[in-house]
Amino acid sequence: MISQIVSAVGVVIAGVFVCALYYWLSDKALQLAFPVPEDNVRAASVNLNRRAVVRPWLFLGPALILLVVYLVYPVIATFILSFYDRSGGNFVGLANYRWAIQDGQFRQSIFNNILWLAVVPAACTFFGLVIAVLTDRIWWGNIAKSLIFMPMAISFVGASVIWKFIYEYRGGNGAQIGLLNAIVEAFGGQPQVWISLPFWNNFFLMIILIWIQTGFAMVILSAALRGIPEETIEAAVIDGANGWQIFWKIMVPQIWGTIAVVWTTITILVLKVFDIVLTMTNGQWNTMVLANLMFDWMFRGGGDSGRSAVIALVIMAAVTPIMIWNIRQANKEMGGH
Amino acid sequence: MTAIASLRRVGLPRLVVHVSVLLICIVWLIPTLGILVTSFRDAGQITASGWWTAFTGAAETSAARLGEPSTARQEGANYVISGSVFEGGQGGTVRAFGTRVAAPTEFPAGQTADIGNGETLTINEDGSYIYSKNAPFEGRGKRVYLSVATPPSFTTDNYRTVLTSQGIGQSFVNSLTVAIPATIIPILIAAFAAYALSWMEFPGRALIIAMVVGLIVVPLQMSLIPLLRMYNEIGNFFGVPSRSYAGIWLAHSAFGMPLAIYLLRNYIAGLPREIIESARVDGASDFEIFVKIILPLSFPALASFSIFQFLWTWNDLLVAMVFLGTGKDQLVLTGALNALLGSMGGKWEILTASAFITIVVPIIVFFALQRYLVRGLLAGSVKGG
Known part of the structure; x- marks a missing residue:
């Protein structure tokens, strides 16, 4: 154990050191390659210009290499692999796509993903907005916000254990130690094995993600609510609007942009949901989603890169509109600078 | 008086806000609290009762066998078997007992229960029992069911x-x-x-x-x-x-x-x-x-x-x-x-x-x-x- 800690610390320092060394050495090399002689102004300015041309690429180099190797190239490669067979060696045309359309599990995953998309972003945004409005009105609101925000720090796997314990079912005569079944029993209901209850089990998994993400929505929306100019609300009060009208007609329209950002952010997260399904059910009892199916096919029977790639591409296609919208927004912002 | 005065000052809608935020916080915290409490509980208690009972002690339903007929003493017209249901070593406080698995908490501890067939049974809180019959006992030791309260026990063993x-x-x-x-x-x-x-x-x-x-x-x-x-x-x-x-x-x-x-x-x-x-x-x-x-x-x-x-x-x-x-x-x-x-x-x-x-x-x-x-x-x- 001690030796692992020592070697871990050693590796940590070495890894970071190598990185820092690159920037330092590359800068030194640049200065050596293009010296700036003090007695020759012409040569000096030429070399200074050369440095200015090369230096951005030295600074950007490692980042660009990482981006290209780990993100740009794989996106292209995955697209190409989707037309090849399981080993990636033989071209099979659209066979993998045809398989996907006819595969029951794939359809199930699409259906479940749509279910997740319909419920989770809406629920998180709604609860986040309600909690943001409520906590802004009380003196201990910040403490309450911290507590509701906290699950954001918890891993999906940890959250799954936490909620699996809540959904725990005990057969026989013993006491129910899962909170949900204990409550159901206290009200005279029949305890259930919640996570294998077809169709509804999806919602029990969604609750976990809602529990984690509501805090995120709350934080962002709370900041947006505070940015609403005081005068608009005062004007509405003078005109005799009640609290409900002020909320829906004055406040919500002013934060539509933020609501859209929160909604799309959670949408992207939902499309990639993996850990929760893996640890709670591993896709059994009709809870399979695309990310899990994709992972499954990556290793199932030695792995099928073609089918796996098709499933990944479906997720990619779903985020593409958001991606384009983001790029447009960013370009617009930079145009304004 | 003071409560009403402060209620008036806070105002009812404001109070509703406080209560609902408090409720939301509790709902949000309970799942994490559940595993935190459970992780410090004794393994036996975790399966016996919900973690929310951890601080009040668990009520565990268990079964015990009374003494064999051969240990019976004759007292007047009755035959009596006595002893403790905790002879197996486990301790605790008996809350209730029963003789049928369907009704393990039929009688409160300390009560003398008439269980039919001319038999009466008393099990006290400390586990001692008196089992008597107006005729000699037959067969094996009688099986009884107990609701035992075990004191809260926390541990870092987990x-x-x-x-x-x-x-x-x-x-x-x-x-x-x-x-x-x-x-x-x-x-x-x-x-x-x-x-x-x-x-x-x-x-x-x-x-x-x-x-x-x-x-x-x-x-x-x-x-x-x-x-x-x-x-x-x-x-x-x-x-x-x-x-x-x-x-x-x-x-x-x-x-x-x-x-x-x-x-x-x-x-x-x-x-x-x-x-x-x-x-x-x-x-x-x-x-x-x-x-x-x-x-x-x-x-x-x-x-x-x-x-x-x-x-x-x-x-x-x-x-x-x-x-x-x-x-x-x-x-x-x-x-x-x-x-x-x-x-x-x-x-x-x-x-x-x-x-x-x-x-x-x-x-x-x-x-x-x-x-x-x-x-x-x-x-x-x-x-x-």
């Missing part, structure tokens, strides 16, 4: 067990080995890139920025298959293991890179132009400007991103499953917890203690550095985690 024999301690170290370099390396790389993208003029700059923004939302799933193949090929070619810490650091660094560059560029581009230009006039090189001016000034943005990246790498399961092995020396906490869910399902003393160890570091980071986390979220809420 933590000791998981840290040592379940390998969670080792996984904790592995998680740190993954998360710390995977947090620091991308910050360094992204900060240099962000500086170049904000304060240096070169062709293709706008294109690179657009690419970075686009890559923020590219799902991890798109990268996994080609990278897995690439790692295996590199491993085969050089004869090194394809799953290594170096491999996962680079993977995490790259996956966090778009958001890092985006956040840092937004911040660094907003720094005052005069500072950077006056430093240039003073003859400082870009490298010096970056190290001496940009890095210290960008501390808030660097802190925001490092918290994101640390939470993300510490909590990640998918990348670790693909790029790290499942051996003892490489299994991270999330992976270990996932494996325990499979092998120890139902052993909640193991699962809850392991889960709590997994979540305690991010929770400490969260509460200590929440300010920076919120700031980062507000700046970069285009990425989906």
Whole structure:
């Protein structure tokens, strides 16, 4: 154990050191390659210009290499692999796509993903907005916000254990130690094995993600609510609007942009949901989603890169509109600078 | 009087707000509280009763057998068997007892119950019983059912067990080995890139920025298959293991890179132009400007991103499953917890203690550095985690 800690610390320092060394050495090399002689102004300015041309690429180099190797190239490669067979060696045309359309599990995953998309972003945004409005009105609101925000720090796997314990079912005569079944029993209901209850089990998994993400929505929306100019609300009060009208007609329209950002952010997260399904059910009892199916096919029977790639591409296609919208927004912002 | 007075001052709608926020907080906290309490409970008690009874003591239903007919004494016309139901060694307080499995709490402790057939039975709170019959006993010792209250018992044994024999301690170290370099390396790389993208003029700059923004939302799933193949090929070619810490650091660094560059560029581009230009006039090189001016000034943005990246790498399961092995020396906490869910399902003393160890570091980071986390979220809420 001690030796692992020592070697871990050693590796940590070495890894970071190598990185820092690159920037330092590359800068030194640049200065050596293009010296700036003090007695020759012409040569000096030429070399200074050369440095200015090369230096951005030295600074950007490692980042660009990482981006290209780990993100740009794989996106292209995955697209190409989707037309090849399981080993990636033989071209099979659209066979993998045809398989996907006819595969029951794939359809199930699409259906479940749509279910997740319909419920989770809406629920998180709604609860986040309600909690943001409520906590802004009380003196201990910040403490309450911290507590509701906290699950954001918890891993999906940890959250799954936490909620699996809540959904725990005990057969026989013993006491129910899962909170949900204990409550159901206290009200005279029949305890259930919640996570294998077809169709509804999806919602029990969604609750976990809602529990984690509501805090995120709350934080962002709370900041947006505070940015609403005081005068608009005062004007509405003078005109005799009640609290409900002020909320829906004055406040919500002013934060539509933020609501859209929160909604799309959670949408992207939902499309990639993996850990929760893996640890709670591993896709059994009709809870399979695309990310899990994709992972499954990556290793199932030695792995099928073609089918796996098709499933990944479906997720990619779903985020593409958001991606384009983001790029447009960013370009617009930079145009304004 | 005072309560009513303060109620009037607070006003009813205001009170409704307080109560509903309190309720929401309780609902949000209870799941985590459940595993925290359970992780400190005795394994036997966890299965006997819900964790919410942990502080009041558990009421456990158990069965016991009374003494054999041969131990009966004759007292007048009656035959009496006496003794204690706790002879097996377990202690506790009997709350109620019964003679049928369908009604294990039919009679309260201390009551003399007429159980038919000319038999009466009394079981006291301390477990002693008197069982008498107006005729000789026959057959085997009678089976009775008890509701036994055991005093609350808390223990740190669960933590000791998981840290040592379940390998969670080792996984904790592995998680740190993954998360710390995977947090620091991308910050360094992204900060240099962000500086170049904000304060240096070169062709293709706008294109690179657009690419970075686009890559923020590219799902991890798109990268996994080609990278897995690439790692295996590199491993085969050089004869090194394809799953290594170096491999996962680079993977995490790259996956966090778009958001890092985006956040840092937004911040660094907003720094005052005069500072950077006056430093240039003073003859400082870009490298010096970056190290001496940009890095210290960008501390808030660097802190925001490092918290994101640390939470993300510490909590990640998918990348670790693909790029790290499942051996003892490489299994991270999330992976270990996932494996325990499979092998120890139902052993909640193991699962809850392991889960709590997994979540305690991010929770400490969260509460200590929440300010920076919120700031980062507000700046970069285009990425989906």
